[in-house]
Amino acid sequence: MTQETLVYPLKWDLDCFFKGSEFDTCIEETKEDLAKLGSAVENNFLAESILLSEKIAETLQMIDSFVLCKLSEDTRNTKAISYQEVVKTLSAVLEKADINIDDALKSMSSSEFDTFVQNEDIASLAFVLKERKKRADEMLSKEMEELITDLSIDGYHGFSQMFYILHSRLKFPFRGKDLSYSQIENKTTDANKEVRDEAFKSFKEVFKEHESHFAEILNHIAGYRLKIYEKRGWESPIKEPLSCNRMSEETLNSMLSAIRKNSDPLVDFLKRKAKLFGKEKLSWQDVDAPLKISESKIPYDDAAEEILKQFGNFSPRKAAFCKKVLDEAWVEAEDRKHKGAGGFCIGFSKEKQSRIFMTYSGTQHNVATLAHELGHCYHNEVIYDHSFLNQDIKMNVAETASTMAEMIVNDAALELAKTKEEKIALMDDKLTRTASYLMNLPARFMFEKSFYEMRKKGYVLPEKLNELMTDAQKICYKDSLEDYHPHFWASKLHFYFTEVPFYNFPYTFGFLFSLGIYSMFKDDLKSFETKYDALLYDTPLMTTEELAKKHLGVDLTKEAFWEGAVKEAVKDVNLFLDITKA
Numbered sequence: 211m212t213q214e215t216l217v218y219p220l221k222w223d224l225d226c227f228f229k230g231s232e233f234d235t236c237i238e239e240t241k242e243d244l245a246k247l248g249s250a251v252e253n254n255f256l257a258e259s260i261l262l263s264e265k266i267a268e269t270l271q272m273i274d275s276f277v278l279c280k281l282s283e284d285t286r287n288t289k290a291i292s293y294q295e296v297v298k299t300l301s302a303v304l305e306k307a308d309i310n311i312d313d314a315l316k317s318m319s320s321s322e323f324d325t326f327v328q329n330e331d332i333a334s335l336a337f338v339l340k341e342r343k344k345r346a347d348e349m350l351s352k353e354m355e356e357l358i359t360d361l362s363i364d365g366y367h368g369f370s371q372m373f374y375i376l377h378s379r380l381k382f383p384f385r386g387k388d389l390s391y392s393q394i395e396n397k398t399t400d401a402n403k404e405v406r407d408e409a410f411k412s413f414k415e416v417f418k419e420h421e422s423h424f425a426e427i428l429n430h431i432a433g434y435r436l437k438i439y440e441k442r443g444w445e446s447p448i449k450e451p452l453s454c455n456r457m458s459e460e461t462l463n464s465m466l467s468a469i470r471k472n473s474d475p476l477v478d479f480l481k482r483k484a485k486l487f488g489k490e491k492l493s494w495q496d497v498d499a500p501l502k503i504s505e506s507k508i509p510y511d512d513a514a515e516e517i518l519k520q521f522g523n524f525s526p527r528k529a530a531f532c533k534k535v536l537d538e539a540w541v542e543a544e545d546r547k548h549k550g551a552g553g554f555c556i557g558f559s560k561e562k563q564s565r566i567f568m569t570y571s572g573t574q575h576n577v578a579t580l581a582h583e584l585g586h587c588y589h590n591e592v593i594y595d596h597s598f599l600n601q602d603i604k605m606n607v608a609e610t611a612s613t614m615a616e617m618i619v620n621d622a623a624l625e626l627a628k629t630k631e632e633k634i635a636l637m638d639d640k641l642t643r644t645a646s647y648l649m650n651l652p653a654r655f656m657f658e659k660s661f662y663e664m665r666k667k668g669y670v671l672p673e674k675l676n677e678l679m680t681d682a683q684k685i686c687y688k689d690s691l692e693d694y695h696p697h698f699w700a701s702k703l704h705f706y707f708t709e710v711p712f713y714n715f716p717y718t719f720g721f722l723f724s725l726g727i728y729s730m731f732k733d734d735l736k737s738f739e740t741k742y743d744a745l746l747y748d749t750p751l752m753t754t755e756e757l758a759k760k761h762l763g764v765d766l767t768k769e770a771f772w773e774g775a776v777k778e779a780v781k782d783v784n785l786f787l788d789i790t791k792a
Contacts (some may be wrong), residue, residue: 218514221405222283222565223539227276227558237296240269244303251310257331260339260599266304268559268598273297275565282550283542285378285390298367302359310357312346315339323560333737337751338599345453350442355494358438365435366708367561373427373706378550380420382412391551391701392569399498399575410495417697423586424700428675431577432665447662451712453708455606457719457754460767465719466652468772473648474782477690479641482787484692491692494683497645500574501638502631507572510543517581520622521615524732525739526556531591535566540587543570552703553579555586555612562594565691574639578616584613592746600750605710607749607757610727611718614742616643619726630789637786644779645720653679653686654714657699719754722775726762730780 228236243266250259254749274297283289318326323343327336349355366513382394385408389397397409417424439447452459484492487503512537522529535541540563542549553568570576589611593601620640627633660678664670670678677695681696704713727745733740747760755766764771 214612218511218536219539219541220510220570221539221542222279222542222567224276224279224283224565226563227272227561231272233276236269236273238660239301240266240273240300240463240465243269244300244307245306247307255316255785256311256314256326257329257720259307260332260335262743263304263308263311264335264597270297270301271598272558272560275558278556279542279565279567282554283551284548286548286668291375293361293373296621298363298371302363305359306356309349309352309359310343312349313352314717315343316346316349318343327743334597335599338602338614340653341456345618348442348444353398354441359767362434362708366431369427369430369434370708372707374703375493376420377703378425380416382416384409384412387470389548390547392549393545394548395551396569396571396573397473398495399500399573401502403499403501404494407493407501410493413701414695416699417700421676421697421700424697425675427668428661429665429704432662433669435711436662436666442585448659448712451710451715454710454717454750455604455719455754457604458767460467460715461755462719464769465722465772466655466715468776469648469718472773472776473780475780476645476648477643477688479646479780479783479786480687480690481640481792486790489666489692491690493692494695498575498642500635502635506575508577509572510570512571513577513580515580516623517577517584517619517777520619521584523622524735525742527739528588531588535564535584535587539567540564541568541580541583543568545569545571553583555583557590557591557601559594559598562591564590564719574635578620578639578643580617581619582612585612588615589746590742593750595747595748602750604716604749604754605713605724606716606719608753609717610724610747610749613647613717613721614721614724617724634786634789637782637789640781641780644721647718648776649686649688650683651718653682654680654698654702655712655718656682656686658705658712659716661699665788675695708740722772723758725778726758726764729743737766 243262247259247266250262273293277293277297277523281287283293284290315323323340327339328332332339337496350358350485359382377391380386380389380391382501383389384394384397385533394409394413398406398413399757400406400409417457433789435450441443444450448459448462452462480492480497483494483501484490487496489496504717518529518533521532542565548571549569550567553566555564555566557564564585564587566580568576568583570580586608589603590610593603620636620643624636624640627636657679660682661675664674664678676699679699680694681698683691683698687694695701707713727742729761731741745757752760758764758766758771762771766772
């Protein structure tokens with residue numbers, strides 16, 4: 211497979227969304243629509259208000275996605291930073307109008323509401339409107355919720371934006387150069403021990419230097435959130451994230467309990483990996499590092515083509531769509547300075563397109579990331595047939611499509627492995643990602659839950675945040691590591707997101723839920739595509755428990771499903787132990 215036969219662009223195309231002055235024109239038109247919405251709300255034209263709100267929300271998503279993409283491709287883009295403030299202001303105006311809409315829904319009796327949602331103009335939105343009415347019943351008065359929205363721009367969301375700007379401009383000294391976060395992060399998991407140790411040392415030193423700044427931001431985000439919860443009478447800090455993911459606390463507790471009881475084999479995996487590295491226990495930076503030092507890198511084109519091939523074995527429709535994504539420059543993968551950290555897939559519903567952001571440096575982990583984000587992209591494609599308000603995929607089920615894509619590619623690579631060394635490397639990659647879902651992510655949840663309980667009593671100092679983080683990591687990794695990462699709380703963007711609180715357990719849910727789907731569907735490839743697409747199509751239209759019952763026939767509030775999924779996730783440990791015997 212050569213560069214001559216396969217050429218997928220490394221940089222994305224954003225010009226197709228806005229040309230010339232179209233972006234500013236779109237903002238002005240949105241302001242006009244918001245004024246119309248205000249009038250419709252004031253005159254109690256409820257159905258009209260809901261539909262106009264939907265139209266504006268879709269446009270704002272496009273504007274917001276575009277700004278985020280522009281800032282992610284170049285964190286020095288001050289114009290994009292200034293537009294973020296514009297987007298937040300417009301979004302706050304829409305949110306206030308939606309508060310009025312929800313207040314009108316709240317005031318309806320059950321019979322009045324049932325009659326209202328039978329209106330042919332909005333009948334297709336019945337599920338999301340029922341959800342909004344239920345949520346509205348738990349909110350403060352309209353006036354108080356409007357005030358909260360106004361204050362959130364410069365408070366709540368302002369601190370989140372401050373974190374992103376500060377984080378994206380950090381410089382990490384490494385061998386005479388200053389690297390960005392995404393560049394140094396790749397090196398902290400390098401196969402070469404000297405490289406990753408030196409990179410992680412720089413990583414820790416920079417975050418230690420800035421810990422007081424990040425602690426200040428984190429405390430204010432949490433303090434703002436907790437004060438609102440207190441006013442609403444919400445006792446638990448996980449009430450909102452559970453609602454945001456359309457899942458019950460029983461489901462979350464069953465999943466976490468099943469992990470605690472059934473993940474011991476991962477400790478054996480980490481011990482064996484340590485032995486293969488010539489150590490008694492792994493250091494934090496060793497966990498995600500590949501076992502084999504390889505001078506060769508996987509070319510982007512080769513990675514893309516292999517992903518398409520494996521997708522095609524399960525779903526020709528998905529493979530064809532993802533080829534279009536790669537051909538038409540929907541992916542930003544170039545490895546360069548001044549890019550934002552991490553990876554994501556973001557939607558442009560009005561154009562029925564998505565964009566994928568990542569930094570590709572040729573590792574097997576990068577291949578998995580590309581497959582992961584293509585999974586998100588396909589999920590978006592399936593639900594674009596819904597009207598915009600019915601496209602609200604919650605994070606936990608959104609992560610199902612992405613982790614499924616990873617599994618398909620990884621399992622296929624294992625089957626095609628020609629040598630023992632290649633198979634060991636691939637199994638290591640698979641089990642390392644399993645450890646991330648079943649150890650790292652639960653540690654983040656445990657830290658965040660402990661932090662919020664402590665924050666109720668007052669400001670939490672950096673030293674205490676470090677202690678909480680380390681304690682959580684020790685518990686979830688079952689004390690299997692040589693050392694830990696106390697400043698992980700300062701380095702991870704997920705703790706600072708204000709749109710979705712507790713940005714952690716949904717990843718683990720998606721991983722285990724996708725394992726259940728994968729194991730149930732993979733033995734019948736003829737019907738896989740149809741069943742899988744049907745499940746994805748329903749993800750925005752029902753609760754998590756309803757989705758599982760309809761498409762899998764399982765009860766997620768019981769541990770049985772989760773125990774089976776965890777055991778499926780760790781089943782390869784014994785094979786890994788056998789194949790790596792001295």
